[in-house]
Amino acid sequence: MKTLILLVFLVLGAAANASDFEYLVKLETSKGQEALESLNLMGKTRTFQTSFGEFAVLKTKRELEISDFNYLHSKSAIQYVDRNIQIKVSPIEPGKSINAEDASFKKQWGLKNTGWNGGPIWRLGKKGEDINAEKAWGLSRGRSTIKIAVIDTGVDYDHPDLKNNILMNEAEFNGVDGVDDDGNGYVDDVFGYDFANNDADPMDGHGHGTHCAGVIGATHNRSGIRGVMGRVKVLPIKFLGDNGSGTLEGAVRAIDYAIKMKVHVMSNSWGGGGANKALLEAIKAADEAGIVFVAAAGNSTNNNDKNPSYPASYQVDNIISVGSMDGNGKKSWFSNYGKKSVHIFAPGSDILSTVKNGKYKKMSGTSMATPFVSGAIGLLLTHEKNMTPKEIRERLMATSVKNKTLVKYAASGRLDAYRLLKDMRN
Template sequence: MKKVILSCALALTFGTAAASQDFNGYIVKFKKGSNLLEQKSFKSIGNFEKLSLSFGDFAKLTNVNLSNKAISELANNPEIEYVEPNWIIKVDPVDNSEVAADPKYSQQWGLINTGKNSGGWFSPGKAGEDVNAEKAWEITKGSKDIIVAVIDTGIDYRHPDLKENLWTNDAELNGIEGVDDDGNGYVDDIYGYDFANNDADPVDGHSHGTHCAGVIGASHNSIGVKGVMANVKLMGIKFLSDSGSGETIGAIKSIEYATKMGAHITSNSWGGGAKSEALKEAIQAAYDAGTMFVAAAGNSRADNDAKPSYPASYAVDGIVTVGAMDGKGNRSSFSNYGKTSVHVFAPGSNILSTVKNGSYKKMSGTSMATPFVSGVLGLLLANEPGITIKEAKERLMESTVLNSSLSNYAASGRVDAYRMLMNERN
């Protein structure tokens, strides 16, 4: 697909890329000290939303359709660093049709694969092709000190399997309604923030984000399903609407918010459109501040080494890119791959997890594999406080199981939480 989609693709030139992909206005980055945005002649170009981020001053330019020549002239202004399209982002789970009326832990093959719970009637899976969760839980089940931000369609924070593991902004929770009690620029952001609708209610009306949240941290509470982490704080950040659509600028704001509010890991089951320098800078700024970025490789069956998929393919050390595998330990047919650009593989086919309105559903995609890795890394951070992003990424990759069927598709192999925690290396 050529639109920006959850766990799919990108590429950048103003001519061909902008013409072939959906975008809404432009992202403008100003050089340090510029006051260009205050000038009337500049404001007449279109509607500007000024954004002062930790890594520079930006503006979102809308209600304008600039020609390539006009864009070039704008970009060549001595007070502007660059101009790029504000790409449209959409949800793209591979399969969300199977609803589980009576979900059970025994159906969660990604955590414990018996072979019988991971295949079809005539094609069983392969026992042991999972993230080795049960042995890992003998060491740690996580910690409420670890914050994992799910940047997606939001989280249904009313879900009985998630509400015990939700992050809350205590200053706002215990503060005065209608007041920015913690001074972070957002009012009443108790459970996170909704950058799709610009309000403080990141509740999920779609289900994709809630599904990802459940893979990471559904409570071990004898109902529903279990997350990779029994103990965690899940921060809900919404930039994709209930119809599954969002913008690059919303993703940037989400990453900035997660970093500012102390997230250790951001789980990012989205991607697509063309390369964005502003988005790359946001991920780099998060890494510099100590926040890891886990990204979906994409669902277009493509080689990311040959055709980069963003944000997964940005050259930022803090990114961990995840491909999807099935219950036999093979690359899922839809999953992107890359011998150098995809770091690890994790379960991503027919994954049972939480969805909106207290329900459960199976979905497939690198979108589902990504939160498995976010949760596994969360276990490591809980068990070894103070470990650096570089060290954690190295441990994750060097402890993978070198499954021969995945050897040509990634820089390492299948994630194994127990081996990683025990520091068993290949």
């Protein structure tokens, strides 16, 4: 079966194929109207509110020049200006979807590597190079009180292997249609929210987000596959559309929504490109709320120590940057790395998981490694409730398996869920 390599990157142009250019502007508290007066002289604006302040999206007919940025930054009512960069997930060599009867735990080498299931027949794996899931499940399979946000292309919340582990907003489900029953600022968000289309249906029309959700929380039963957690509540948050494309604005709003929904972990299988202030501020707000932000290190064989990849490379205590390993316990050929900046490696090559329309598929990428870590953290929080994001990151690294092939590529080694729960340190 062919594999799917998911290369996720940021396009640094505001809207490369569009006639308009967009910018994300952070407004000074209590000076929003003053800021909008300045912005409206340059183009059309719309605003949105977050838990960490008010933003305006400025749309212009021409690309702003340095003099324009200097003008905006001179205004006391404006804190900063970022390009509303586009974020895309781009599949290469897509594999074929399979049905539930062809998917099984025996094919999930990341959970239990027999050596025979760790890759294609011409590239067998190494027994034991996995996350040690079965021993971890002897301690915990999770708990439905743990909430993990999958911030991505959405999730197929009707998938037979996922539907029992999807977070349902009971207030909205039992409430009145067209009314914000729980008062969180979003109407009818029963299964999460879609910031790509600005509606309350985060159904996945792409497949990437559903794949990540399955790695975290596919139901433990006799059909299909198993997630790292058998019991969890996955919150689907969509900001990448069915074409795999989204914006910085969508990412910021998605993170803010996850904060409002009081999740424990945010799983982010996207990233790359340059730094910006808006995304950094959103992640810092999540850190202040005690939420772990797990991020893919990237798929460009890049040394993130020398050339940072964002959001994984932001220096915030709640960020855990994840690289990808193959079935032999080696760095996946595509994975980014960094002795200082990539915190841990996890299975990311030839990973079988759920996709849209109730199907299953193998995919590869740091996108796949990231939810392994998110799920393991969920198990840890089931086991020990009151840990800070910084403490979780330190424990994750201290209990990793430092095999010889990965220690030169990461600040620690590979994920071991059992050692994590038992706090077995190197």
